[in-house]
Amino acid sequence: MPDTDAKTKPQVVLLPELLEAFWKAPSVIRDDLYKFITRFRLDPLDKALKPRREPGAPENFRIYEVNSAWSAVAAFPEPELAVLLTANWSKSALEWARSHNLKREPTASGSLLFRLVAGETEKSVEAPPPPRPLFEDIPDEELLAIGLGKENLPLVRSFTSRSSFENARSAIPPEAFESLAWFMNGAAWTAVKREHAKLHHTAQSQMDKMRLYLNPEQEKIVRGPWKHAVLVQGGAGTGKSVVAMHRAKYLVELPDWQPGDRLLFVTATKNLAVDIKEQLQRLVRADRIGQIEVTNLDGWVTSFLRRNGYKPAILYPRNPLYDAIWKNTTATMPEGCTAAEAREEFEKHVLPNNIRLLKSYLASRDSRLPEDKRRTLWPVFEAFRRELFARGRVAAPDAYYAAIGLLATGAEEGMKPLYRAVVADEIQDFGPEALKLLRALAPDHDRHPELRDQEGDLFLVGDIRERIYGGDVSFKNCGINIKGARSLRLTVCYRTTAEISAAANFTLTGKNEEEPAGTAGTLRHGPEPALYVGREFDDEVSWIVRQIHALLEEEKDMPLSSIVIAARTDSLLDDYQRALSQRGIRTLQISRNVPDDPNAAGVRSATLHRLKGLEFRAVFIAGADDGNIPDAQTLNEAATPEERSEAELAERTLFHVALTRAVDRLYVSCSDTPGEYLKRLLDYEKEKSRRASGGQ
Numbered sequence: 001m002p003d004t005d006a007k008t009k010p011q012v013v014l015l016p017e018l019l020e021a022f023w024k025a026p027s028v029i030r031d032d033l034y035k036f037i038t039r040f041r042l043d044p045l046d047k048a049l050k051p052r053r054e055p056g057a058p059e060n061f062r063i064y065e066v067n068s069a070w071s072a073v074a075a076f077p078e079p080e081l082a083v084l085l086t087a088n089w090s091k092s093a094l095e096w097a098r099s100h101n102l103k104r105e106p107t108a109s110g111s112l113l114f115r116l117v118a119g120e121t122e123k124s125v126e127a128p129p130p131p132r133p134l135f136e137d138i139p140d141e142e143l144l145a146i147g148l149g150k151e152n153l154p155l156v157r158s159f160t161s162r163s164s165f166e167n168a169r170s171a172i173p174p175e176a177f178e179s180l181a182w183f184m185n186g187a188a189w190t191a192v193k194r195e196h197a198k199l200h201h202t203a204q205s206q207m208d209k210m211r212l213y214l215n216p217e218q219e220k221i222v223r224g225p226w227k228h229a230v231l232v233q234g235g236a237g238t239g240k241s242v243v244a245m246h247r248a249k250y251l252v253e254l255p256d257w258q259p260g261d262r263l264l265f266v267t268a269t270k271n272l273a274v275d276i277k278e279q280l281q282r283l284v285r286a287d288r289i290g291q292i293e294v295t296n297l298d299g300w301v302t303s304f305l306r307r308n309g310y311k312p313a314i315l316y317p318r319n320p321l322y323d324a325i326w327k328n329t330t331a332t333m334p335e336g337c338t339a340a341e342a343r344e345e346f347e348k349h350v351l352p353n354n355i356r357l358l359k360s361y362l363a364s365r366d367s368r369l370p371e372d373k374r375r376t377l378w379p380v381f382e383a384f385r386r387e388l389f390a391r392g393r394v395a396a397p398d399a400y401y402a403a404i405g406l407l408a409t410g411a412e413e414g415m416k417p418l419y420r421a422v423v424a425d426e427i428q429d430f431g432p433e434a435l436k437l438l439r440a441l442a443p444d445h446d447r448h449p450e451l452r453d454q455e456g457d458l459f460l461v462g463d464i465r466e467r468i469y470g471g472d473v474s475f476k477n478c479g480i481n482i483k484g485a486r487s488l489r490l491t492v493c494y495r496t497t498a499e500i501s502a503a504a505n506f507t508l509t510g511k512n513e514e515e516p517a518g519t520a521g522t523l524r525h526g527p528e529p530a531l532y533v534g535r536e537f538d539d540e541v542s543w544i545v546r547q548i549h550a551l552l553e554e555e556k557d558m559p560l561s562s563i564v565i566a567a568r569t570d571s572l573l574d575d576y577q578r579a580l581s582q583r584g585i586r587t588l589q590i591s592r593n594v595p596d597d598p599n600a601a602g603v604r605s606a607t608l609h610r611l612k613g614l615e616f617r618a619v620f621i622a623g624a625d626d627g628n629i630p631d632a633q634t635l636n637e638a639a640t641p642e643e644r645s646e647a648e649l650a651e652r653t654l655f656h657v658a659l660t661r662a663v664d665r666l667y668v669s670c671s672d673t674p675g676e677y678l679k680r681l682l683d684y685e686k687e688k689s690r691r692a693s694g695g696q
Helices: 016-024 027-042 090-098 140-145 150-158 162-167 174-184 189-200 206-212 216-223 240-252 270-283 297-307 320-329 339-350 358-363 371-390 396-412 432-441 498-509 537-554 570-582 632-636 641-659 676-692
Strands: 011-014 061-065 070-078 081-089 101-105 113-118 121-126 230-234 263-267 292-296 313-315 393-395 421-424 457-462 487-490 530-533 563-567 587-589 603-607 616-621 662-670
Touching: 011 027, 016 027, 016 081, 027 070, 027 081, 061 090, 070 090, 070 101, 081 090, 140 150, 140 189, 162 174, 174 189, 216 240, 216 487, 230 240, 240 263, 240 270, 240 421, 240 457, 263 270, 263 297, 270 292, 270 297, 292 297, 297 313, 297 396, 297 432, 313 396, 320 339, 320 371, 320 393, 339 371, 339 641, 358 371, 371 393, 393 396, 396 432, 421 432, 432 457, 498 641, 498 662, 498 676, 530 537, 530 676, 537 563, 537 570, 537 616, 537 662, 563 570, 570 587, 570 603, 616 641, 632 641, 641 662, 662 676
Parallel strands: 011 081, 230 457, 230 487, 263 292, 263 421, 313 393, 421 457, 530 662, 563 603, 563 616, 587 603, 616 662
Antiparallel strands: 061 070, 070 081, 101 113, 113 121
């Protein structure tokens, strides 16, 4: 067998016996066999296929397990040739391998000829002719129409293998590369041209398209093989959630995925879990979808603790009850200590580090407070925890660590891990307690040598630029190794136009550049964001109504369900929904618990938080007034300068996430004085106009 580390993959030939076996296979086998053949043709040297020698079979034969019942036989007679011979019930396949051979014979032309020998029966297998260029049947004018430059044509015409095409990615315009990649992945050329036209005209849901076609970058990440923890990052619209869903599908449909194996797909928020669950129902095979559990992590912790007799409900800071209990507990503070100082220490140090004893607190090296002040504050922390518990509540980190403790006890008692693999989306919003819990939920392959040949472990997806909850977290301190090649990045944005992406990035960074360092490149262009400063509330609403009517007139194929109006808070959203209804525009608020029905007529409405993980062809962000966006109440509740800084970053990131939900059109408006972020957009608009007119 060739060196599996070689750069050049062998040419693959399928024998008629294999095709006959495929059509004769039972329907329950045929699906697994098809997937095996597809993977073998993509890369016959893929170690994840787990080739093995069979005693008594020829030296260059290899046996592959298709599933628990069937096996396939392949031969590698030359380094540049791989022949997939046959497949059958495992016992029959092994007997076939031991009774056959593939012999090389010279020919007058000098080409390679191999003869399949079985007793007195012989069949010839001639080495394939030199490979044809990949895109030789596509006319030059059609290649140019998908975004190739004339200078790119000789290079594209030279490709004869998938690897040569993928290695030249940086030399091909991104838009053209993605169209050619879809063709390489099996799409008909007519479909590729149609999808390219949609990108520039109707721009139908990018999520739907990516569900069908993973580009080479995404497919490589999905298929791995990853036999350890992996972190995948990417900017808004790069398909992070799509990759996470396809990874879940890929894992549960592996041949070695057993009936008792389970996969946990978790998100940071309940509404995103609802959306992901609906998408997976469409994506994963019916006989495997039951092995995937989809939930938000808070929901999982609550359910797990209740099953184990632990009843208190999870409570987060900024919850009114949490704040009221804290205020009551700290009404009388020890001399020399303030309530704000105590709260910062408790929420930034004590809770995240699972400090439950004074002894542990005094020994901690991370606290900035001197020992005497720690001793003084500790009774305050104990009193707050007791009061929470008395009200049937528990601080979220304490609940997470309780779950981790139960899992650790179970592991010590020899209990099997609950999940073979965990896929986590929006990982940037997970705190240290959440990451430690994820590490406890799936076996750590680095610590279990017997699992190092099995795909599973943790698959973490997210992007630091989209963090709207919590602060920086060290994966290493949470027991998760994602160093080096274990950290991957998606580089192409499929959702948002370059104009919308640039404006959104400006609100986040303050830099006037379309693609800041570390962000994804975009494939499409479109109108600049539309901005409006109204004279009063009714004036702003009238402007929104005019824009919706103009949009529907211009985009005849745009359904109302592809338009969303968003506001910072529920109460503000209610005001806009009533005003639009009075002007004849029906709105449907997106539920946190039920997936949206795209066939239901009406403009969608949501808070900025609810937009996370969704996309719409047109996004209206209303009420971007001073005091609304950023939310003054959130900022004013910050007790310390550090908390204020974190709150400002969270508000700015939330606004950025909302902007990047727009596929084609973005509208931002206010009814009086524009808030900080709308001011930034107005400044950005002026600067672009100045540059366009040649100003310095």
